[in-house]
Amino acid sequence: MSLLAVTDLSIDYAQLGGATRAVTSASFSMGTGSSIGLVGESGSGKTTLALSLLGLLPANGRVASGEIHYADESVSQYSETQWRRLRWTKAALVFQGGMNALNPVRRIVDQIVEPMLVHGTETTKQAATQRAIELLARVGIPASRARDFPHEYSGGMRQRAGIAMALACKPQLLIADEPATAIDVVVQAQIIRLLAELRESLGLALLIITHDLGVVAQLCDDVIVMYASEIVESASVRGIFHNPKHPYTKQLLESVPRFSGMRGVGAGISGQPPSLTNPPTGCRFHPRCPSVFSPCATEHPPASRLADKHVVACHLYGHD
Amino acid sequence: MTTASRISSRIGQTVLTLFIVVTFNFWLFRLLPGNFTQLLSRAGALDPAAVASLKQSFGLDKSPVEQYVLYIKNLVTFNWGTSYVSHQPVFQMVFQALVNTIVLITVAYILTVIIGVALGVFAGRRAGRLADSVTVTTSLALWSVPTFWLGLVLVFIFSVWFVGLPVSGMTTYAATYSTPFDQVVDIGLHLILPTITLVISSIAQYTLIMRNSLVTVLDEDYVTTARAKGLSSRRVLWRHAVPNALLPTFTLTWLNIGIFLSTTLQVEVVFSWPGLGSLIFQSVNQRDYPVLEVSFLTIAVVVIAANLLNDLLYPLLDPRIARR
Numbered sequence: 187m188s189l190l191a192v193t194d195l196s197i198d199y200a201q202l203g204g205a206t207r208a209v210t211s212a213s214f215s216m217g218t219g220s221s222i223g224l225v226g227e228s229g230s231g232k233t234t235l236a237l238s239l240l241g242l243l244p245a246n247g248r249v250a251s252g253e254i255h256y257a258d259e260s261v262s263q264y265s266e267t268q269w270r271r272l273r274w275t276k277a278a279l280v281f282q283g284g285m286n287a288l289n290p291v292r293r294i295v296d297q298i299v300e301p302m303l304v305h306g307t308e309t310t311k312q313a314a315t316q317r318a319i320e321l322l323a324r325v326g327i328p329a330s331r332a333r334d335f336p337h338e339y340s341g342g343m344r345q346r347a348g349i350a351m352a353l354a355c356k357p358q359l360l361i362a363d364e365p366a367t368a369i370d371v372v373v374q375a376q377i378i379r380l381l382a383e384l385r386e387s388l389g390l391a392l393l394i395i396t397h398d399l400g401v402v403a404q405l406c407d408d409v410i411v412m413y414a415s416e417i418v419e420s421a422s423v424r425g426i427f428h429n430p431k432h433p434y435t436k437q438l439l440e441s442v443p444r445f446s447g448m449r450g451v452g453a454g455i456s457g458q459p460p461s462l463t464n465p466p467t468g469c470r471f472h473p474r475c476p477s478v479f480s481p482c483a484t485e486h487p488p489a490s491r492l493a494d495k496h497v498v499a500c501h502l503y504g505h506d
Numbered sequence: 507m508t509t510a511s512r513i514s515s516r517i518g519q520t521v522l523t524l525f526i527v528v529t530f531n532f533w534l535f536r537l538l539p540g541n542f543t544q545l546l547s548r549a550g551a552l553d554p555a556a557v558a559s560l561k562q563s564f565g566l567d568k569s570p571v572e573q574y575v576l577y578i579k580n581l582v583t584f585n586w587g588t589s590y591v592s593h594q595p596v597f598q599m600v601f602q603a604l605v606n607t608i609v610l611i612t613v614a615y616i617l618t619v620i621i622g623v624a625l626g627v628f629a630g631r632r633a634g635r636l637a638d639s640v641t642v643t644t645s646l647a648l649w650s651v652p653t654f655w656l657g658l659v660l661v662f663i664f665s666v667w668f669v670g671l672p673v674s675g676m677t678t679y680a681a682t683y684s685t686p687f688d689q690v691v692d693i694g695l696h697l698i699l700p701t702i703t704l705v706i707s708s709i710a711q712y713t714l715i716m717r718n719s720l721v722t723v724l725d726e727d728y729v730t731t732a733r734a735k736g737l738s739s740r741r742v743l744w745r746h747a748v749p750n751a752l753l754p755t756f757t758l759t760w761l762n763i764g765i766f767l768s769t770t771l772q773v774e775v776v777f778s779w780p781g782l783g784s785l786i787f788q789s790v791n792q793r794d795y796p797v798l799e800v801s802f803l804t805i806a807v808v809v810i811a812a813n814l815l816n817d818l819l820y821p822l823l824d825p826r827i828a829r830r
Contacts, residue, residue, distance in 0.1 A: 240734055266739075273736035286727035290826060291749050300745075301735040335825040351731075 188255075189358055189391050190239070190277070191215040195252035197231070197238055206462045208234040210415045211252070218358060221385060221392040223402030223423070225438070226412035227459050232395045235412075236361050239393075240277060241269035274301045278352035280345075282364035287348050288336040295319065295332040298351045307355045321350040325380060342373035349380065359391045360384075366401050378404050399442055403427060408495065411435050414460045414470040417489075421496040431498040433475045469501065477502060513818060520814050527806040532577050534802075535795050536570055581803075587796040591789075599785065600800045606676055607781030611770045613697055614704035618766070619759050622709040623752070626716020630751070631743060633721045641713065649710030653769050657703045657776035664699060672696045674778040700777045708766055715758050720751040753824055760816030764809035 195212045198205040209231040216222055224232045237243055239254060241264060254261045256276050264272070281287035289297060298318035299311065308314035319329045325346040336344055345365065352360055365381065366374040382405055385392055394405055402409055402423065409426040411419040411434065419432040430436045437455045457474040460466050466473050472482035481487075481501045490504025491497050498504075561567045565576060580587065586596045629641040661673045672678065676696050683689040723729060724747055732746040733739075771783025778784060782801055789797040821827045 237730075242730060242734055270736045270738065273734055275736065279731065279734045281727050281731060287731045289728040289732070289746050289750070291753075291824060292746075300737070304735070304737055304741075337826045348731075351735075355736075 188215040189218050189220070189257065190393075191253075191255040192235075192239075193253045193255070195235070195238065195254065196250040197234055197243065198248055198250040199234075199244075200246045200248070201463070204463075205250075207250070207465075208247070208415055208462060209238070212412075212417050213252075214410055214417070214420065216359065216391050216393065219385065219389045219391055220408070221394065221406045223406035223409045224393060224395045224412065225397065225399065225402060225409055227397065229459055229462070230412040231415040231462075232412050233363055236279070236363055236393065236395050239361060240273050240279065241266075242273075271305070274352075274355045274357060275305050275307075276357055277359040277361055278355065278357040280348050280352045280360060280362040280365050282367050288344060288351075290336055293333050293335060294322070294339070294347050298322070298347075298354050301351075301354045305355050318350070318354070321353050322347065324353075324384075325350045326376075340373075341369045342376060345369060345373070345377055346380065349377075349384070353384070353388070358389070359393065361393045361395070363395045364397075365394065366396070366398060374401075381405055399427075399439065411438070414465055415462055416470060416499065418471065418500070419496075419498045421493075421498075425493065425496045429496075431492060431496070431503060432471075432500050433477050433502070434471050437476075469499075516814065516817055520810055523810055524807065527810070528578070528581065528803060529574075531799055531802050531806065532574055533570075535799055536573075577799075586800050589789075589797050590794045591792045591797075596796045596800045599797060600782070600804055603780065603782045603785040603801070604804055606779065607767075607770060607774065607783065609676075609693070610697060610700055610704075610774070610779055610781060611767060614701045614708075614770065615763070615766055617701065618705045618708045619712055619755075621705060622712025623716045623755055625709065625713040626755070627720060627743075627748060627751075629713065630717040630720030630724070633717070633724075638717070642717065645710035645713045648706050649708075651707060653703060653707040654772050654776050656707055657700070657773050660699050660703055661776065671698055673699060676780050696779075700773050700779055703773050703776070704766075704770060708769060711758065711762065712755060716751060716755045719754045720747060723747045723751040726750070749823070753820075756820065756823055757816055760812045760819075763812035764805070767805060767808060 192215065193213050195209060196207060197209040198207050212231075212235060214222065224235065226232050234243070234247065238247075238249060241261065243249070249262070256272065261269070261272065288294065295315060295318050298321060299308075299314040302308040302314040302317065303311065308317055319332050322332055323329065327343060327346060327350070331339070331343075336347075339347060349360075349365075360381075362381065366377050369377070378401060381392060381394075384390055385405075392405060394401060396402060406423055408422055409420065410417055411426070411432065413434050419426070419430070419435045421429075421431075426435060427439065430439055434455070441454050455474060460470055460473070466483075468481070468483045468485050469475070469487045472478045475482065479501065485501070487499045487501045488504065489497050489499045492503060558567065565573060568576070579585075584597070586600075588595055589599060592599070625641055625645065629638045632638045664671045665673045672695055677689070677692050678696075681692060683692070728750075729742060729747050732742045737745070770781070771786060773779070774781045774783030775787045782804065786798065786801050788794075789801065
């Protein structure tokens with residue numbers, strides 16, 4: 187039984203003149219203590235997917251079809267009250283860089299204590315405060331700084347405080363949206379190490395949403411690549427990095443600047459990410475794809491399983 | 507900078523501002539057209555000797571610079587002169603008027619801010635929906651109404667159609683009260699219409715600022731965090747969104763005291779409220795410089811004090827300012 191299972195999930199945003207599909211038929215599952223990286227360009231639907239897991243879609247967003255299961259419980263019929271109980275206790279969010287994820291006018295410790303009291307993780311303010319201070323210590327923030335306001339923290343401390351806050355109600359899953367973006371590389375490395383260490387010691391599952399393949403390589407077992415609202419490839423980290431199949435994944439990997447040799451800036455991917463209001467026909471990547479051939483413009487590529495964990499949606503594969 | 511040195515430097519600035527205002531205030535009245543002795547002479551032919559003696563008794567025969575020095579000296583020694591017209595001490599006249607104005611403005615301003623902010627929260631959390639559009643449109647429409655006109659319409663309505671509420675003054679004319687409580691009730695009744703006028707015509711700014719500020723704040727990551735933590739929507743709104751959204755409104759509240767005061771002065775004239783507005787109106791008509799000078803200075807002091815209070819109180823709401 188998996189911790190989280192997403193089956194054929196599609197999410198629409200209502201807009202003037204019709205709906206825009208931000209996530210199309212996404213399926214994946216996560217076991218206890220597993221770690222998945224969700225990779226894609228801005229606007230590929232990865233944050234929408236993450237928010238939908240906690241029922242936090244904006245007012246104009248809705249799940250059009252598909253299912254989300256926590257353990258074996260479906261959340262598709264959840265009321266707002268049921269969602270509230272699920273949030274932070276089953277899965278918690280860590281936001282980008284922690285920059286604005288903390289309320290600027292409330293003390294850090296109070297912000298960590300709050301969900302514990304609301305969810306009954308701790309019953310007294312004293313016990314909750316005690317635990318909040320322990321959590322802060324765990325992420326490397328001394329008790330003397332617990333009563334600070336967010337602006338008194340450095341970017342890295344804010345991100346660590348965000349992680350401590352996410353642990354408040356002992357969730358089994360941490361969803362981290364760009365956890366290492368907008369902070370400098372040294373601190374980035376500390377955050378990544380911290381997440382890896384927490385995963386190890388608490389048996390946390392991690393869903394890491396990022397466009398930084400380096401973060402994925404260090405933190406994740408498996409990778410899901412999204413392009414224009416669709417999952418185009420999923421595989422183990424090894425599979426993605428050493429044996430990428432989808433032309434988009436290949437180009438994404440080639441776009442990463444490397445230190446070896448005089449390659450300069452990575453090649454990048456020509457063209458623009460497609461509009462989701464009016465996506466390209468057939469394979470959504472075909473207008474930018476170097477290997478485009480006859481069926482790509484008209485037929486939507488089916489997902490084909492190439493190896494145990496390696497699934498790719500591309501006409502180049504699975505037609506044998 | 508420590509809190510103490512921040513406060514003392516802020517108070518230093520305030521004193522400097524006050525000095526500039528006092529200077530400006532003095533020269534302003536010397537540059538205005540019309541003069542007091544001419545106004546008196548219009549009542550009848552005044553012979554030059556009488557004019558000269560009048561000028562002398564008010565110190566108007568001296569050079570402007572001498573008058574200025576004397577003015578500053580009198581100001582700091584609380585020797586604020588007597589009215590050209592009523593010959594009462596200016597201090598006493600302005601003080602009584604100020605107290606009456608404070609009664610009106612306090613009640614009206616507190617109501618304006620509370621109702622304005624409440625409507626702003628109401629509209630902001632329903633942004634884009636019908637209730638929001640109706641609130642915004644209505645408050646803009648009311649804001650566009652000239653205050654004195656609204657006051658006159660209310661005076662008309664309540665003196666012709668619904669007689670009952672007092673439309674003029676602060677107390678019933680020649681009333682005797684058996685208990686102080688009766689007096690308070692009487693003043694309260696007289697407060698109703700001017701207060702309604704002020705609230706209706708000033709509420710829109712607070713509603714709009716609060717609404718827009720809340721809409722922006724509701725989009726912030728920390729509000730999503732608060733929702734993600736499983737907090738109720740009420741708690742998200744009142745504990746996380748509103749305290750942040752209040753910050754611009756708080757500043758507006760203090761900075762706007764000057765504007766609200768000037769609106770109040772108009773309303774006082776319409777409703778014959780015996781406050782600073784009525785006093786200034788009357789003194790302008792009579793070229794009663796000493797009264798005007800002190801009245802204007804009083805207004806300036808009120809506005810400067812409001813700014814000072816804003817700066818001193820803001821850190822209590824926003825910790826980001828506190829320790830800078």
